[in-house]
Amino acid sequence: MSRSRKKTPVTTYAGQSQKQSKRQCNRRFRRIVHQRIGTDYNIPNHVREVMDVWSMQGDGKFRWTPDMEQYEKMMRKK
Incomplete structure (x- = not known):
């Protein structure tokens, strides 16, 4: 090798890798969607609605x- x-x-x-930030963001997105399915609240359509991309680790590619x-x-x- x-x-x-x-x-x-x-x-x-x-x-730094953005892996941990992306995992946290996707978990938060799934949790919010799961909570809001049975209610009248708006369901987020994209991950960016849940977490700010600028607060993630790393500084771009x-x-x-x-x-x-x-x-x-x-x-x-x-």
């Missing part, structure tokens, strides 16, 4: 190009 490489050269700016200095190091799996 020492020669394995990533398939896509995309990483986050801050280096960045695509590396082969001419960049750290490209080879970034493409190696940890």
Whole structure:
């Protein structure tokens, strides 16, 4: 496995994954939908109505190009 490489050269700016934030957001969305199904409240149509995207971890995504200095190091799996 020492020669394995990533398939896509995309990483986050801050280096943190958004996985935990996305899990929390989807759980909150499902819980609200489940609670509001039998009531007259409006059911949210999208996850963004439940949680603000700007409060999630990470600072967006960045695509590396082969001419960049750290490209080879970034493409190696940890």
